Amino acid sequence: GAVVSQHPSRVICKSGTSVKIECRSLDFQATTMFWYRQFPKQSLMLMATSNEGSKATYEQGVEKDKFLINHASLTLSTLTVTSAHPEDSSFYICSARDRLAGTLDDEQYFGPGTRLTVT
Amino acid sequence: AQKITQTQPGMFVQEKEAVTLDCTYDTSDPSYGLFWYKQPSSGEMIFLIYQGSYDQQNATEGRYSLNFQKARKSANLVISASQLGDSAMYFCAMREYGQNFVFGPGTRLSVLP
Numbered sequence: 342g343a344v345v346s347q348h349p350s351r352v353i354c355k356s357g358t359s360v361k362i363e364c365r366s367l368d369f370q371a372t373t374m375f376w377y378r379q380f381p382k383q384s385l386m387l388m389a390t391s392n393e394g395s396k397a398t399y400e401q402g403v404e405k406d407k408f409l410i411n412h413a414s415l416t417l418s419t420l421t422v423t424s425a426h427p428e429d430s431s432f433y434i435c436s437a438r439d440r441l442a443g444t445l446d447d448e449q450y451f452g453p454g455t456r457l458t459v460t
Numbered sequence: 461a462q463k464i465t466q467t468q469p470g471m472f473v474q475e476k477e478a479v480t481l482d483c484t485y486d487t488s489d490p491s492y493g494l495f496w497y498k499q500p501s502s503g504e505m506i507f508l509i510y511q512g513s514y515d516q517q518n519a520t521e522g523r524y525s526l527n528f529q530k531a532r533k534s535a536n537l538v539i540s541a542s543q544l545g546d547s548a549m550y551f552c553a554m555r556e557y558g559q560n561f562v563f564g565p566g567t568r569l570s571v572l573p
Contacts (some may be wrong), residue, residue: 375560375561379503383565383566384551384563384564384565384566385505385551385563387560387561388532390560432503434503434506436503436561449561451497451505451507451508452504453502453503453504454503454504456503
């Protein structure tokens with residue numbers, strides 16, 4: 342199956358600093374990428390949908406100025422957590438949909454996730 | 461309103477036995493897809509099986525099968541011959557036509573030796 346990578350896999354940062362997470366589709370072009378957040382023992386919550394070359398669409402309650410998303414190419418989307426605080430500590434997962442996909446059963450490929458800890 | 465319901469927060473099964481993980485969904489859209497994902501402790505989401513709303517037959521993928529009951533809006537996952545490596549979180553998800561994934565709360569499966 343298609344591969345989506347995330348970097349870094351784990352990051353610890355100090356409160357007030359910013360951290361960038363990269364999501365890459367390795368063997369396909371992704372016009373749409375998704376960013377999810379997952380707290381311990383909870384489900385995935387969609388934060389935003391990222392479309393190549395345009396502004397991301399954020400879900401209700403997600404601060405767009407805090408979680409900056411850039412989808413600069415068909416294979417790369419980045420999530421920057423600005424001025425991180427301990428409550429931003431979470432597992433962040435990206436997902437990508439193949440550019441060629443267009444049917445209901447097109448699979449969304451998930452990255453391995455990034456565990457962010459803010460101290 | 462909750463679109464995906466998984467009523468079993470945790471399940472135990474003996475190794476080599478079969479287990480059914482429940483999933484019910486809510487939609488008024490006639491076109492939708494149902495997915496099951498496995499999430500081991502490493503965190504990666506592993507796609508298991510897909511069922512389309514118009515599919516006449518239940519989906520099967522190796523040891524995984526999906527018991528699709530459209531009128532009851534249920535899409536239960538059946539794992540046959542459980543293995544220790546099946547211990548993980550399992551998420552049911554739905555995607556309506558033109559919409560994004562909606563995930564259920566998940567079921568933690570523990571396979572006992």
